[in-house]
Amino acid sequence: MKKLLFNPFEKYDARPLLFIGLLGIPFGSLLAYLFGAHYNGALDMHIGSEDTTFVLAFTENIFAIALLFAGLFIYSYSINKKTRPIDILSTVLIARIPLYITTLAGVGGYMAKIDAVVGDDPGTIEKMLPEILPVLLISLLLIPLVIWFFALLYNGVKTASNLKTTKQIVMFIVTILLIEIVSFFIFPLIYQ
Amino acid sequence: MQTPKLPIACPSCSASLQVSRLSCPSCNTEVTGNFPLPPLLRLPADEQAFILQFFLTSGSLKEMAAQMGISYPTVRNRLDDLIEKVKKLTPEE
Incomplete structure (x- = not known):
């Protein structure tokens, strides 16, 4: 079960994983629309927005997938020329599923309300501690989902490219950070 | 009876074993010498099975x-x- 959740790529062929991952795109976009979330970065999910539409969430999702796929495929191909694009694409699509689930933290707009009230004034946090406590608990529950997201990304790339050495692992982390930095420049294009 | 597995590593120091004696089961002729195992035979049984399946x-x-x-x-x-x-x-x- 642990292997199925964290590394389905070792056992299952890329095609069924790709199919499930493709189904996840509209599903994840719908969740973002329903719970006021944004996928405004290659690795990001932010709650607390009232202007999210299904089309916007879908576009953000596609941009994030394209960036992750491009970056991780370039990296994987550089360490193993036998890497197949379909394996990297299915990795990215499956890894995003936990990210879609994190949007559930926006149920009832609770987090958005707290964010709006607290704003940039840290003094408000102390006064509103009883209200903020559930938000902190929700945030703690989100941590395993974020870990799951990164574990799937790593295990998928590891299986697709046979990465092994410490140097390759460090380069994988650097690639992920580079993809995130590039997304800071690419994503504003969506909102123009 | 189970076929005995060909040992490929020394049980004492884990170094690769070599063939030093071969015998003919039909006429009992024995050949002694120092013959290294071919690379494929130096692999563990599961890896040999993998190569056989590949073939x-x-x-x-x-x-x-x-x-x-x-x-x-x-x-x-x-x-x-x-x-x-x-x-x-x-x-x-």
Whole structure:
């Protein structure tokens, strides 16, 4: 079960994983629309927005997938020329599923309300501690989902490219950070 | 009775074993000497079975993946690792 959740790529062929991952795109976009979330970065999910539409969430999702796929495929191909694009694409699509689930933290707009009230004034946090406590608990529950997201990304790339050495692992982390930095420049294009 | 497994490493110091005596089961002729094991025989039984399966599927990794119930890249990675291992075991000419 642990292997199925964290590394389905070792056992299952890329095609069924790709199919499930493709189904996840509209599903994840719908969740973002329903719970006021944004996928405004290659690795990001932010709650607390009232202007999210299904089309916007879908576009953000596609941009994030394209960036992750491009970056991780370039990296994987550089360490193993036998890497197949379909394996990297299915990795990215499956890894995003936990990210879609994190949007559930926006149920009832609770987090958005707290964010709006607290704003940039840290003094408000102390006064509103009883209200903020559930938000902190929700945030703690989100941590395993974020870990799951990164574990799937790593295990998928590891299986697709046979990465092994410490140097390759460090380069994988650097690639992920580079993809995130590039997304800071690419994503504003969506909102123009 | 189970077929005894060919030991490939010394149980005492783990170094590679060599063949020092061969015998004919029909006429009991014995040959002694110092014969190194060929690279493929120096692999563990599961890796030898993997290579045999690769041969029997005419080198189709897709077919092997289906037979073994694992994904294509997992089979390819095992094969790549095995190629590296056999290369190290094969003396350069």
